Amino acid sequence: QKEVEQNSGPLSVPEGAIASLNCTYSDRGSQSFFWYRQYSGKSPELIMSIYSNGDKEDGRFTAQLNKASQYVSLLIRDSQPSDSATYLCAVTKTALIFGKGTTLSVSS
């Protein structure tokens, strides 16, 4: 089992829709969870961090964590074409471990 798993996509949504990105992880001892956005050819940038079960909202972004199910998700409301990028889920083990990323395409 891979340590951090994401659907590679592409996930295609129309402008204004909700995009839902999912991630599962294998290490039950993981304590910190992050979502990074990466545009093609660029370095990752932090969007959301979440440490406890439940939801965390920041603007159009909501991160959800369920430690019992070992599941993290990211919802993007009112998706914009500028949200088109690869979204990387990352989980702390000793250092930060990344999934392979989900490519999101938002069409106008």
Next chain:
Amino acid sequence: DGGITQSPKYLFRKEGQNVTLSCEQNLNHDAMYWYRQDPGQGLRLIYYSQIVNDFQKGDIAEGYSVSREKKESFPLTVTSAQKNPTAFYLCASSIDLSGRTRYGYTFGSGTRLTVV
């Protein structure tokens, strides 16, 4: 402004040659990391360091070496033993391994290494 500087942006390596990628940070972060990214893939951890003069291997350390002589600097050497070095290399730093601050792990702009 504080940040992480990686150089060079592009690097070309001949077969059998060692090359060194530079990473400098002025964020006063204790922990620094090197990741490798291949096309369509996530980031894989090469080495990390929590403190000066100490570092640990990540998941894909073979063919790479690092040093941490100063808090601000964490250079990565890609040796001739790394048989497939063509990739995008990213340096990152954080206050500690947990990354539990509003900035998480902060990344440099990357070095794209190509074998010629």
